[in-house]
Amino acid sequence: MQQLLKVEWLKIKHYNAFKILGIFFIVGIFLSNYITLRIVGSVKDTQAGIMVGSYSPYNFDYVWHTTSWVTGCLLILPAMLMIILVTNEFTYKTNRQNIIDGWSRRQFIDVKITLAAVFALVTLLIAVITALIFGFASGSDFSFNKIEFLFYLLLKAFTYNMAAILFSVLIRRTGFAIGVFFIYLGAENLIGQLLDLWSVKLREVDKIDLGSMGSYFPMNAADGLMLFPENPVKSMTSKAFATEYHWLTLALALAYVALFIWWSRRKIIKSDL
Amino acid sequence: MAILSVENLSKNYGHIKALKGISFSVPKGSVFGILGPNGSGKTTMLGIVMSILKPSGGGYKLFDEEPRDEHRKMIGTLLETPNFYHYLSAVQNLKITAAIKGHGEEDIEQVLHTVDLYKRKDSPFSSYSLGMKQRLAIGAALLGGPDVLVFDEPTNGLDPVGIAEIRSLIKQLAQQGKTIIMASHLLDEVEKVCTHVAILKQGDLVASGNVDEIFVNDDMVELGAANSAKLKELINALPGLSRTKEEEGKLILYFPPGTANLESINQHCFNNGVVLNHIQVKRKSLESKFFELTNS
Structure with missing residues (x-):
């Protein structure tokens, strides 16, 4: 696998789209966390500041969760890069050439899946560094409180990258695949939100709690694990949120990512290239 | 020893039968031409042998063995079009080929000299003319000095000088004892270079054997x-x-x-x-x- 990854590195290290999206992503994570910090800080200076009290999202009590959540909003960037890298192979017919030159179909798709995992790990690493910087800058005492959200970020990042691979191997054309991916994310989000509203209605009015139904969709499941960070306002409005059945959502998220892997491999291994 | 033997190979695309059960074998050391008009199944046949297409029936052997991935690493192949990463240079692309085939990078410069691309070795592939792309693909096939070469329409897109150069290169390679499998729709190309020939027509094998026997000039x-x-x-x-x-x-x-x-x-x-x-x-x-x- 190391040898296969070395070849993938040769493919991307001189690629401008890789460099540009990579820089956007890293700068974006720092910047959006910084903006979040400044916005919450500026609320404190207003009349609403009384609600916020001493809360700071980047105290070590909250920093792992907040950073993971904010980073999770930018996962579309590595996913787009993943789509470009995979569909490029079809556009240039290098998928054929890689096989002709001696890779097996399994090696071809498995190294892409590994690359998706590597991108997710790099995302995690950047989030950890960001969280440490912001956490220590907040002046609070170091803590591992809510560290599990780093794992959910890793899972969410891998889910996004795997969905990107699946869309790429099924659609094969770069622009079309990116377009469909965006539409799918938007559609799932919209339907998910409506189902969540319905879930709240069922729970409050009909006393049937089906949990957050929106979270039962593939991308929303990974999203749903990444609960909106705790804050004083959220706790006041908890009635407006659907119940999260944590273990169910986690099981679904893992099942969906397994499905994406199985389906992508099957497509490459079984069909003509 | 047969480098390649094809047994009753067939391939259907829906109702269209691209290959209708063809069999032949390529002896070691031969320059084997696969001749046929466009759409006769030449590329489909080679695509199956190179494992990028799945046969609908029949099978094939490489080096008298059931085909393995390692076999393809021992064969230099140009199939249908030059397939390279557009944003990378010739050298960067050949490094990828060498890495996949499991060779070192030491013969990249020499190969670029052979196909006359050395002066443009650092330009991106997307800036190449059709003929230059074709020559790079031939260069990639030569990497690591394989004993077996597969060329699908090798002179496609080349100017007359380029065509003559590639033909003399192929003859040179044949003299070194390499086995060359070459698909072409150009009759005189096959006649000038090949020792053996298989003729395909609409997915059928019309004839195969020694060029002197198949093509009697007199x-x-x-x-x-x-x-x-x-x-x-x-x-x-x-x-x-x-x-x-x-x-x-x-x-x-x-x-x-x-x-x-x-x-x-x-x-x-x-x-x-x-x-x-x-x-x-x-x-x-x-x-x-x-x-x-x-x-x-």
Whole structure:
């Protein structure tokens, strides 16, 4: 696998789209966390500041969760890069050439899946560094409180990258695949939100709690694990949120990512290239 | 040893039968031409052998063994189009090829010299002309000095000088004892370079074997008579006869392409007192064989 990854590195290290999206992503994570910090800080200076009290999202009590959540909003960037890298192979017919030159179909798709995992790990690493910087800058005492959200970020990042691979191997054309991916994310989000509203209605009015139904969709499941960070306002409005059945959502998220892997491999291994 | 043997190979695209159960084998050290018009199944056949297409039936062997991924690493292949990363240079692309094949990078420069791309080695592939892309693909096939080369329409997109260069390169490689499998729709390309040939037509194998046997350049006329000794004597007087040969009691006359005239041969023999009991044109000429293929 190391040898296969070395070849993938040769493919991307001189690629401008890789460099540009990579820089956007890293700068974006720092910047959006910084903006979040400044916005919450500026609320404190207003009349609403009384609600916020001493809360700071980047105290070590909250920093792992907040950073993971904010980073999770930018996962579309590595996913787009993943789509470009995979569909490029079809556009240039290098998928054929890689096989002709001696890779097996399994090696071809498995190294892409590994690359998706590597991108997710790099995302995690950047989030950890960001969280440490912001956490220590907040002046609070170091803590591992809510560290599990780093794992959910890793899972969410891998889910996004795997969905990107699946869309790429099924659609094969770069622009079309990116377009469909965006539409799918938007559609799932919209339907998910409506189902969540319905879930709240069922729970409050009909006393049937089906949990957050929106979270039962593939991308929303990974999203749903990444609960909106705790804050004083959220706790006041908890009635407006659907119940999260944590273990169910986690099981679904893992099942969906397994499905994406199985389906992508099957497509490459079984069909003509 | 057979480098490649294809057994009853077929491939369907829906209702279209691209290959209809073809079998042949490529002997070691041969320059094996696969000849046929566009759409005859040449690339489909090579695509299956290179594992990028799944056969609908039949199978094939490489180096007399069940095909493995390692076999393809031992073969240099250019299939259909030059397939490279557009944003990378020639050198960067060849490094990828070398890494996949499991070779070192030491012969990249030498290969770039061979295909005359050294001066442009650091330009991105997207800036290359069609001919340069084709030459890079041939260069990639040469990496690591494989003993077997597969070229699908190798002179596609090349100018006349480039075509001559690639043909002499292929001849050179053949002289080094390498086995070359070459698909082409260009008759004279196959005629000039190949030792063996398989002819495909709409997914069928029309003929395969030694080039000299398949493409007989001269017109061949087979004669037979009760008095064969006298027949042998008198045919020497026939105008335009290039040579004769005796085979299974029959006499074979060779004439320059298109000049054999059965009527005048018959007349000549009859006038000289020999009555023929057999007269037949034995094989079609190169040109007519080609038109038979491409015109239908």
